[in-house]
Amino acid sequence: MGQWLSIGALSRATGVKVETIRYYERIGLMPAPLRSEGGHRQFREAELRRLRFIRRARELGFTLDEVRELLKLADGGAPCAEVEVMARAHLTGVRERIADLQRLAESLAHLTRRCERVDTSAVCPLIDDLFGD
Amino acid sequence: MGQWLSIGALSRATGVKVETIRYYERIGLMPAPLRSEGGHRQFREAELRRLRFIRRARELGFTLDEVRELLKLADGGAPCAEVEVMARAHLTGVRERIADLQRLAESLAHLTRRCERVDTSAVCPLIDDLFGD
C-alpha cells in the first residue's frame, strides 16, 4: 500500500505484458527497479512514464533500438531538431513499406481477378503464373 | 556439365541465396535433391521451377506455411477455387496491414508537423506527447 506498483499493476496500467516488462529490463531498456524483501519488483511513477513512452513509440512502429535512441534524446533534454530527424526518417521508412505493400496488393488483386474468370476447377492461372518462367 | 545445376547456379537462376535454399530443404519446403559422388547437391528443372514458385509467392507476401499450402494445392491439381480463397484471405490481410501503417504514418506526420513549429531547441512536443498521460 505504498507509492509503488507491482509488475502486474504496471502491466495493467500500461498495457505492456508482464513478460515483456521483464524482457525490457533484461535488455536494458527499462532500469532495474527497487525490490521488496522477497525480491518482487516495485515500480514508481518514473518507470510508469518511461514504459508508457516505450509502448507509444512502439505503437508508432519504432524499433527497440530507435526507442532507445529516443529515450536517450529525451533524457538528455531533447533538442527537438534531432528528434524530428529521427521521426522523419522513420516516417519515410513507413511510407516505403506502405508503397511496397500497395504494389503487392495490386499484384494479388490482379491475380485473383484472373482466378474469378475460370469456370470451375480448371488449371489455376494464379498457380500457373507463379510457376511460369 | 550435365542437365543439373549446382546450388550456386540455382541461386543465381532464382535469386534465392544459397543458405536459404539449404534452409528450405531443411524445413522440408524443397525436396532433398540428388547428390554428386562428393556430396554436392544437383538440382534439375523441377526444383528450379519449384524454387521460383516459392520465391514469387514469398514476394507476394505469403508466409512459408502458406507457400507450403499453395504448393500442396498446386501438386494436387489445384482446384482454382481453393487457391483463390487463400489468395483472397491473404489479400485481406495485406490490406489490413496497409491500413494500419497508414494510420501510423498519419500519427507520425502529425507529430513531426508539431515539431516543425518549435523555434530552435525547446522541449520537444513529440517527446512530450509520448510521455504524456
Place this chain on the structure above:
DNA sequence: CCTTGAATCTGTAGCCACTACAGGTTCTAG
C-alpha cells in the same frame, strides 16, 4: 597429374521482439 582457390558441405549460433513454459518462492485476503 598436381595444385590452387572457388564453391560447397555440415552444424551451430545469431537476429528481432517477444511469448511460453517449468518449477520454485512470496504475497495477500479471508
Place this chain on the structure above:
DNA sequence: CTAGAACCTGTAGTGGCTACAGATTCAAGG
C-alpha cells in the same frame, strides 16, 4: 494459518532467414 494468486529465474521457442567455422570437393590452369 492457509489457500491460491501473483511473482520469481532461467530457458527455449517463434519466423525467416543470415552468418559464421572448419572441413571437403570441384573445375581450371600449368
